[in-house]
Amino acid sequence: MASVDLATSYAALILADDGIEITADKLVALTSAASVEVEPIWAALLAKALEGKNVKELLSNIGAGxxxxxxxxxxxxxxxxxxxxxxxxxxxxxxxxxxxxxxxxxxxxx
Known part of the structure; x- marks a missing residue:
């Protein structure tokens, strides 16, 4: 996985952990703070994919299958x-x- 993919994933996890809504703008802001340039389209796609999902629940059930x-x-x-x-x-x-x-x-x- 490329560092850009990891950076956006980690940014989404940070937002979910703090109970903050995951949006493209917030993902870009977090990745920019980490000195990783992410194209806004990728952040928007990830935010749209996670919209309405409980990221913490997804992580806790990852091994359940x-x-x-x-x-x-x-x-x-x-x-x-x-x-x-x-x-x-x-x-x-x-x-x-x-x-x-x-x-x-x-x-x-x-």
Whole structure:
């Protein structure tokens, strides 16, 4: 990540920690104080992306991760279906890999 990206991210965290609304002007002011020049468009995009979000809550839930969406009509509990989802994805990836090798004419026993 470039120093400009980090500077705007840190500026947003500083504002969120102090309970101040995250705006493009405030992000530019903080990064300028740190001697990092940020184009106003990038600060505006970050401010727009974080608008209405609780940045502290986002940080505290960063490792929690959500489960995969459950397919309609799947049996069992949603938790069980979410636990099986990574296994199914892995199988699909393996099948796609095998199919792609066959398409090119390469095989293990050719």
């Amino acid at each position: 959500g489960g995969a969406p459950v397919a309609a009509g799947a049996g069992g509990t949603p938790a069980a279906a979410a636990a099986e989802a990574p296994v199914e994805e892995e199988k699909k990836k393996e099948e796609e890999k095998e199919e792609s090798d066959d398409d090119m004419g390469f095989g293990l026993f050719d």
